[in-house]
């Protein structure tokens with residue numbers, strides 16, 4: 421059958437407790453049994469973030485859900501054809517990508533069925549979609565709770581090889597590319613679940629979490645900034661590639677986390693036309709210009725120095 425989705429990420433940080441508290445503020449819910457790691461859940465996806473101790477911040481593990489053992493067999497033989505070592509169980513296959521320094525596991529998992537939440541009705545010129553009522557977005561008072569994990573963006577010291585590992589090895593599809601720099605890859609109907617970009621070192625640029633609509637993107641980020649304005653990175657805006665609304669914030673370890681809504685969805689591969697993009701146009705359609713620290717996080721130099729000992 422097919423790959424379905426990202427099921428879980430394991431992120432290593434030097435400050436687990438502080439970072440876990442941040443993701444609770446972000447709207448994730450504590451899950452699992454307390455131990456060395458802190459586990460957090462989304463509303464629809466369940467336990468999707470594990471934070472564990474690491475000398476420098478990085479993505480340690482990426483977990484992918486697949487429909488059945490045929491998918492696992494296919495991935496295992498594809499990895500073997502690429503001469504990439506892999507560990508196999510009946511229901512899973514695991515391999516390591518040196519470029520991103522991430523261990524990727526594909527395992528048989530149930531499909532995630534999300535409740536059908538229609539976007540709110542809007543008024544427009546000549547169109548009264550909502551009458552005699554205030555907009556739902558201004559009436560909401562509850563905390564923003566991400567529905568599920570959407571994607572991760574990774575720096576790779578060998579973008580080409582990491583892309584081959586994920587596409588030819590694990591079966592990700594290419595949605596769009598920035599030639600020589602990055603590729604938007606999907607293992608679900610989301611426009612992208614992993615973006616791998618060429619970088620001087622392997623690092624996690626950001627994780628991205630789905631919320632219902634643009635009001636939830638704005639309300640979530642506003643609540644985060646009311647508690648600590650220094651968390652702000654970039655937003656509110658709309659990406660061009662992927663089309664999603666976004667707002668990026670910084671966790672206490674230096675990883676960015678994104679609220680997103682209204683991402684492009686690809687259900688028929690034959691009808692999607694991958695394109696190549698360059699420059700700022702691909703990055704965003706509207707919004708404030710990205711700060712330099714979004715493009716090259718402030719701690720990269722320190723991470724590179726520390727990388728030799730981590």
Ligand SMILES: [Fe+2]
Nearest residue numbers: 573626628678
């Ligand atoms: Fe993103």
